[in-house]
Amino acid sequence: MTSNASSTPYLKLGASTRQSLIAHPVTLTDILLIDDDPYILQGLQRLLQKHGYRVETANDADSGLHKAIHLAPSVVICDLLLPGGSSGIDICCQIKQDPQLATTAFLIMTSHSDLANRVEALEAGADDLLIKPIDTAELVARVNSGLRLHKLMQALRAQTRRLENELAEAATYVTSLLPQDTPADAKNCISITSRFISSQELGGDCFDHYWLDPDYLVMYLLDVSGHGLGAALLSTSVLNVLRSQSLPGVDFRRPETVLKGLNETFKMTEQNDKYFTIWYGVYHRVTRQLVYASAGHPPALLVEPAMRPHSASNSVVKLQQLRTPGMPIGMMNDSIYRSEKCTILTGSRLYIFSDGIYEIYPTKPPIDSVKPQLGLTGLVTILTELETQQQLTISTLIERVSRFGGDRFDDDLSLLEVDFQT
Numbered sequence: 001m002t003s004n005a006s007s008t009p010y011l012k013l014g015a016s017t018r019q020s021l022i023a024h025p026v027t028l029t030d031i032l033l034i035d036d037d038p039y040i041l042q043g044l045q046r047l048l049q050k051h052g053y054r055v056e057t058a059n060d061a062d063s064g065l066h067k068a069i070h071l072a073p074s075v076v077i078c079d080l081l082l083p084g085g086s087s088g089i090d091i092c093c094q095i096k097q098d099p100q101l102a103t104t105a106f107l108i109m110t111s112h113s114d115l116a117n118r119v120e121a122l123e124a125g126a127d128d129l130l131i132k133p134i135d136t137a138e139l140v141a142r143v144n145s146g147l148r149l150h151k152l153m154q155a156l157r158a159q160t161r162r163l164e165n166e167l168a169e170a171a172t173y174v175t176s177l178l179p180q181d182t183p184a185d186a187k188n189c190i191s192i193t194s195r196f197i198s199s200q201e202l203g204g205d206c207f208d209h210y211w212l213d214p215d216y217l218v219m220y221l222l223d224v225s226g227h228g229l230g231a232a233l234l235s236t237s238v239l240n241v242l243r244s245q246s247l248p249g250v251d252f253r254r255p256e257t258v259l260k261g262l263n264e265t266f267k268m269t270e271q272n273d274k275y276f277t278i279w280y281g282v283y284h285r286v287t288r289q290l291v292y293a294s295a296g297h298p299p300a301l302l303v304e305p306a307m308r309p310h311s312a313s314n315s316v317v318k319l320q321q322l323r324t325p326g327m328p329i330g331m332m333n334d335s336i337y338r339s340e341k342c343t344i345l346t347g348s349r350l351y352i353f354s355d356g357i358y359e360i361y362p363t364k365p366p367i368d369s370v371k372p373q374l375g376l377t378g379l380v381t382i383l384t385e386l387e388t389q390q391q392l393t394i395s396t397l398i399e400r401v402s403r404f405g406g407d408r409f410d411d412d413l414s415l416l417e418v419d420f421q422t
């Protein structure tokens with residue numbers, strides 16, 4: 001027999017009816033019996049009640065689904081064939097797709113013992129089968145098994161909710177550690193704006209910027225491998241070490257020594273096989289020199305003021321990719337890091353980011369179903385177009401990236417914009 005839940009539209013309750021049933025749940029039902037044969041219903045109900053179970057009954061698919069939603073039983077025992085062309089498999093599909101009933105154990109009764117029916121029922125989500133005529137001892141044993149399964153699923157769901165809440169709290173804490181945007185003032189004339197968009201999972205992105213002294217501005221962004229609490233803990237540990245400047249023997253105005261110190265401190269073998277990439281730069285306000293180094297991280301993009309010889313349409317955008325060779329931090333003990341430097345022109349803007357901003361795929365794939373990644377090249381193209389149109393800001397950049405891949409990201413998206421206004 002082949003059944004299809006979509007072929008029984010009367011099993012799909014209206015939104016108002018469904019909300020009414022959910023709003024007034026009854027939680028004292030162990031078992032819901034669904035069968036169109038009144039003798040079977042009465043016999044099974046009495047038998048199960050004698051064994052101490054609280055039992056409710058329904059004689060068709062429609063009332064069975066209503067009662068399942070209203071009563072939220074621990075176990076549903078349903079006949080395979082029901083009047084009106086519906087089946088126990090149809091009801092099973094509906095119940096298993098309902099988040100409120102996902103932990104309910106579902107048993108299907110059938111007089112057909114052939115393999116095809118059993119496989120179809122189990123593939124639809126049934127947790128067990130009862131072959132008619134039903135032996136009393138077997139019935140009680142399978143009901144007890146269903147109740148145990150229900151309790152285990154309830155406990156697992158509760159534990160999952162607790163873990164999700166704890167991860168949400170951890171994500172909030174990590175976000176609270178990130179720096180506030182700093183507007184330009186008469187002394188520094190440098191504004192720094194940031195965006196952090198978290199993915200579905202707790203990640204390991206972190207960034208910071210601060211003045212070491214009145215002349216030296218530090219800026220960095222790091223990305224820990226993987227997701228979860230381990231990645232977040234490592235990123236906050238690195239953040240605290242850099243903020244407290246507690247790497248021994250390190251001159252924090254020299255990026256290459258900072259990366260060397262981090263690599264010696266955060267060995268992958270001592271961090272649960274976690275490593276991280278980082279871009280670290282120091283700007284000297286007096287000489288307008290930016291010294292930088294990177295460890296396996298995407299390049300920072302330096303956009304110099306557009307040259308406009310005739311009109312905006314003829315604008316020439318000069319963009320530099322600032323990156324130095326180097327393995328991710330913690331991956332190899334003897335990694336060597338070096339720094340480079342460049343002069344920052346007035347009106348330049350520097351963009352530092354994690355790979356989450358460009359490792360995205362289009363929301364609408366091409367006709368050939370190939371889904372090309374935006375990639376670093378695509379990000380550079382977007383940034384160049386916006387600058388050519390004199391529309392480049394951190395907000396317009398995020399908007400254009402989201403237009404390509406949607407508002408939800410598979411990885412954390414971190415972005416710093418440093419605007420050297422004068």
